[in-house]
Amino acid sequence: MTATLPIAIAGASGRMGKMLIETILASDDASLVGALDIAQSPAIGQDAGATLGKKTDVVITADLAQGLANAKFLIDFTRPEGTLNHARYAAEHGIKMIIGTTGLSEEQLAELKELSTRTAIVFAPNMSVGVNATFKLLELAAKILNQGYDIEVIEAHHKHKVDAPSGTALKMGEVIAQAQGKNLKEWAVLSREGHTGERQEGTIGFATIRGGDIVGDHTVLFAGDGERIEITHKSASRMSYAQGALRAARFLNDQSNGLFDMQDVLGLNQL
Numbered sequence: 001m002t003a004t005l006p007i008a009i010a011g012a013s014g015r016m017g018k019m020l021i022e023t024i025l026a027s028d029d030a031s032l033v034g035a036l037d038i039a040q041s042p043a044i045g046q047d048a049g050a051t052l053g054k055k056t057d058v059v060i061t062a063d064l065a066q067g068l069a070n071a072k073f074l075i076d077f078t079r080p081e082g083t084l085n086h087a088r089y090a091a092e093h094g095i096k097m098i099i100g101t102t103g104l105s106e107e108q109l110a111e112l113k114e115l116s117t118r119t120a121i122v123f124a125p126n127m128s129v130g131v132n133a134t135f136k137l138l139e140l141a142a143k144i145l146n147q148g149y150d151i152e153v154i155e156a157h158h159k160h161k162v163d164a165p166s167g168t169a170l171k172m173g174e175v176i177a178q179a180q181g182k183n184l185k186e187w188a189v190l191s192r193e194g195h196t197g198e199r200q201e202g203t204i205g206f207a208t209i210r211g212g213d214i215v216g217d218h219t220v221l222f223a224g225d226g227e228r229i230e231i232t233h234k235s236a237s238r239m240s241y242a243q244g245a246l247r248a249a250r251f252l253n254d255q256s257n258g259l260f261d262m263q264d265v266l267g268l269n270q271l
């Protein structure tokens with residue numbers, strides 16, 4: 001079968017990078033045509049399949065022109081500054097991007113939006129179908145439980161994660177706030193310490209756990225008087241994120257520009 005999606009991976013030696021390469025090599029409608037990593041990475045010069053025990057003939061490079069020479073799509077799960085750097089190059093060269101990186105600043109988000117006028121981008125803090133379905137469940141729960149329920153978003157991740165709260169937890173907060181007609185920035189309590197005083201009604205609290213190899217757990221607690229509702233998603237593998245990213249690439253095949261998210265990819269915005 002002729003490969004229809006020529007894809008390059010940024011952060012090729014990272015946790016998600018390796019999972020993405022494995023997923024592309026196993027797919028029948030995508031091909032790996034480039035692999036990027038930072039210049040200091042010990043993976044530079046290695047075959048992109050080396051850690052999987054596979055030969056791909058794609059060499060990991062820090063040179064964007066070399067790594068993206070044959071790419072129509074770039075999947076990027078790296079760090080905000082790297083992602084923006086890649087997005088500038090992608091916009092200039094008409095390469096479509098699938099971005100999973102979390103922890104972007106407001107300024108970086110604004111720049112991404114501007115760059116998406118020149119190329120098509122899917123940007124989402126969580127690419128799994130399950131988490132995106134959970135966003136819809138939260139929207140409904142937040143509308144029904146609008147009064148008398150204190151809302152807390154609790155997330156747990158592995159010890160190597162560098163940003164907190166997770167991008168997914170913040171997106172959950174945004175979904176809930178929007179469903180309740182609030183601006184998350186005004187209602188979020190991102191952490192607590194010391195003599196905090198009583199809980200302020202209507203706020204949306206966040207709690208962060210880091211440890212071991214936890215892939216990613218998110219729970220939203222709606223705590224009322226005499227009852228509690230919990231909506232939980234747990235990831236047992238990074239495979240669902242990688243498969244979501246590939247689904248996003250298929251979606252972008254038909255788009256020339258614009259900023260999309262996984263709700264667009266999965267057609268959940270219409271529900």
Ligand SMILES: NC(=O)C1=CN([C@@H]2O[C@H](COP(=O)(O)OP(=O)(O)OC[C@H]3O[C@@H](n4cnc5c(N)ncnc54)[C@H](OP(=O)(O)O)[C@@H]3O)[C@@H](O)[C@H]2O)C=CC1
Nearest residue numbers: 011013014015016041077078082100101102125126127241
């Ligand atoms: N949207 C989603 O579904 C998901 C999003 N994520 C997000 O993806 C990102 C990556 O996660 P994960 O794979 O666990 O992280 P890793 O640290 O394992 O991988 C990051 C990769 O990016 C490289 N890198 C670091 N800094 C830069 C830079 N400035 N420019 C280019 N490349 C860089 C790293 O190189 P080196 O190792 O040499 O430093 C590494 O190869 C995080 O923001 C995470 O939150 C994660 C899972 C799912």
Ligand SMILES: O=C(O)C1=N[C@H](C(=O)O)C[C@H](O)C1
Nearest residue numbers: 102125126161166167168216
């Ligand atoms: O860093 C991770 O691992 C993950 N990051 C994303 C986030 O910040 O929400 C998605 C997932 O939870 C795994």
